[in-house]
Amino acid sequence: MELSKYNFENRGSSLEEFGVTNYAYTFKDVLAYIDWIESKKFVILGGDVYSRQGDIFDLTYDSWYYSPKNKDNDSLKSISMAKNYIKQYTNSNGENFYFAIAVSE
Secondary structure (H helix, E strand, C coil), rough: CCCHHHHHHHHHEEEECCCCEEEEEEHHHHHHHHHHHHHCEEEEEEEEEEEEEEEECEEEEEEECCCCCCCCCCHHHHHHHHHHHHHHHHHCCCCCCEEEEEECC
């Protein structure tokens, strides 16, 4: 399965307008998606933050990344980093943002 083309439980909003084959998720939905990714032991390589006005997304240019180092720990470390970033971001800026993540199977 190519995860960038996978819309988790049909909760995501397409980012095709940016030429990106991926989906952006609300704060609550991205946390549920990350829990699913964790259950599959995939690695989150990073993510981007978007704002949304109506049906139009804007890239905020805020992002995070994870560089895999150790196959045994990468999944848990990348999950922890993603959750921490998203929670800190929403604590500082509010929950009205969308998050797109890059995953390695």
